Amino acid sequence: MAVNDIQIRAARLSDLDQLAPMLAALWPTSSAQEHAQELRLLLGGKADAVLTMPLTIFVAEASDQTLVGFLEVDLRSHADGCNPSQPVGYIEGWYVxxxxxxxGVGARLIASAEDWARSHRCIEIASDALINNEVSQRAHQALGYEVVDRCVHYRKQLVTQ
Ligand SMILES: CC(C)(COP(=O)(O)OP(=O)(O)OC[C@H]1O[C@@H](n2cnc3c(N)ncnc32)[C@H](O)[C@@H]1OP(=O)(O)O)[C@@H](O)C(=O)NCCC(=O)NCCS
Structure with a gap:
């Protein structure tokens, strides 16, 4: 398959059956069925009921209509390392x-997200990757994303249940 045979476009409701398993592959704490429920709202024109900021999902579609990747991008009021005076585009999920x-499919998804953020008047876009996800970190940096912070999350049990 040549990368030019892949089309990047906005996701639609009819993508749900192919899209939900990819979301579950990236975010396995929810099942494909659970992701499908949320996608039904987002792609069915009811996003306003669950969102306060614009969000869109791009898919990468092969010439036989198979979906081979997705990227979810939205706006955040602020992001680490970015100018806090205006919203930034934020890559919430990226999967091939x-x-x-x-x-080059991932790079084309990112380019679409960046165009989308520009169309929402963003001058910056941000993202994150888990500390042990070296592939994602290398791919981000290859595409011009600079590291602005590294973070360790903690928890402490306060009440025994
Ligand atoms: C991260 C991911 C989306 C990248 O998609 P992809 O289609 O392989 O990316 P591309 O082929 O467009 O590569 C983009 C850049 O990243 C680099 N890159 C991609 N995979 C790489 C790897 N395994 N090692 C080193 N560099 C890599 C490419 O060389 C390219 O840089 P270049 O333009 O300088 O050549 C894909 O690896 C993936 O889905 N991983 C699993 C899910 C995941 O971790 N998502 C990110 C969550 S934060």
Whole structure:
């Protein structure tokens, strides 16, 4: 498959059956069925009921209509390292199916997210990656994203249940 055979476009409700398993692959704490429920609201025109800021999902579609990746981007009022005086685009999720990686599909999804953020008057876009996700960190940096912070999350039990 040539990368030019892949089309990047906004997700639609009819993508739900292919999209939900990809969301579950990236965010396995929710099942594909749970992701499908949320996607139904987002893609069915009822996003306003669950969102306060604009959000969109881009998909990468092969010429046989198979979806091979997605990217979810929204606006955040602020993000680490970014100018706090205006909203920034934020990459919430970025995923390419294993067989299609390292062919430029992820870069094209990111380019679409950046265009979307620009169209919402953002001058910056931000993202994050887990500390042990070296592939994601390398890919972000290859695409011009600079590290602004590294963070360790803590928890402490306050009440025994
Ligand atoms: C991160 C991910 C979306 C990248 O998608 P991709 O289609 O492979 O990315 P591309 O082929 O467009 O590569 C984009 C850049 O990252 C670099 N890159 C991608 N995979 C890489 C790897 N395994 N090692 C080193 N660099 C890599 C590429 O070389 C390219 O840089 P270049 O333009 O200088 O050549 C994909 O690896 C993935 O889905 N991973 C699992 C889910 C995940 O971790 N998502 C990110 C969550 S924060």
């Amino acid at each position: 199916a294993e067989d299609y990686r390292q062919r």
